[in-house]
Amino acid sequence: MRSIRTEWLSKIDYGEAWDLQKKLVREIDREELGETLLLLEHPPTYTIGSDRHPEHLLYGAEELAKRGIALYEIDRGGDITYHGPGQLVGYPLLYLDAIGLDLHGYLRTLEEAIIRLLAEFGIEGGRKPEYTGVWVGDRKIAAIGVKFNKARTRRGFVTSHGFALNVKRGVEQEGFQGIIPCGITEYGVTSIESLTGLTLDVETIGRRIVPHFLDAFDSERVDESVIAARSLRS
Numbered sequence: 001m002r003s004i005r006t007e008w009l010s011k012i013d014y015g016e017a018w019d020l021q022k023k024l025v026r027e028i029d030r031e032e033l034g035e036t037l038l039l040l041e042h043p044p045t046y047t048i049g050s051d052r053h054p055e056h057l058l059y060g061a062e063e064l065a066k067r068g069i070a071l072y073e074i075d076r077g078g079d080i081t082y083h084g085p086g087q088l089v090g091y092p093l094l095y096l097d098a099i100g101l102d103l104h105g106y107l108r109t110l111e112e113a114i115i116r117l118l119a120e121f122g123i124e125g126g127r128k129p130e131y132t133g134v135w136v137g138d139r140k141i142a143a144i145g146v147k148f149n150k151a152r153t154r155r156g157f158v159t160s161h162g163f164a165l166n167v168k169r170g171v172e173q174e175g176f177q178g179i180i181p182c183g184i185t186e187y188g189v190t191s192i193e194s195l196t197g198l199t200l201d202v203e204t205i206g207r208r209i210v211p212h213f214l215d216a217f218d219s220e221r222v223d224e225s226v227i228a229a230r231s232l233r234s
Helices: 014-029 061-067 103-120 192-196 202-216 229-233
Strands: 002-011 036-041 045-048 070-073 080-083 087-093 126-128 131-136 139-150 157-166 219-222
Touching (some): 014 036, 014 070, 014 157, 103 131, 103 157, 103 202, 202 219
Parallel strands (some): 002 036
Antiparallel strands (some): 139 157
């Protein structure tokens, strides 16, 4: 059974989290650090993946500045999406062995962990065959975009980037109105609070997804105290 360290980083700027991921990917590749799941929130941010379609960003530079939304072109797969307050972001940094490697299986396992979490709240999450992510009917509740970093010291890949789960009511309007999310025009987005009427804390949802994540990946948890946020960022 693999062991995965988990860490709640609270709210962190996207650029800082991206740099942190790259640092930890190198350390995991060199076997200086164990596999890690980072859980956090971002301030308002749009990210554009490798499947770039600038026309899916509806705001110009002036409007982005007015609204205080950062913009990053990044190295994950997929198109444009939104990260912001009220959304749980998870970055699994996991080693995938090249022998028997199933990249699609990795994506389906990420989706499965989120689907199991939603079931705790009586929400029936599911998949759409043509799209990555987790859906509730025709509304997307979690976006997924990942990168497979080729390992330099051994065969296989180390994953980075990950998932963004809408938790708080209102996140659907806060940032998604300025984009065509993932280039999908026919479907909308939703959140756990909008579906349940509950008032929820993002950190609490982050801690509640951990056992589902570990179970889905057949893993055990390493004590969080071993991997304090301050040591991660040094």
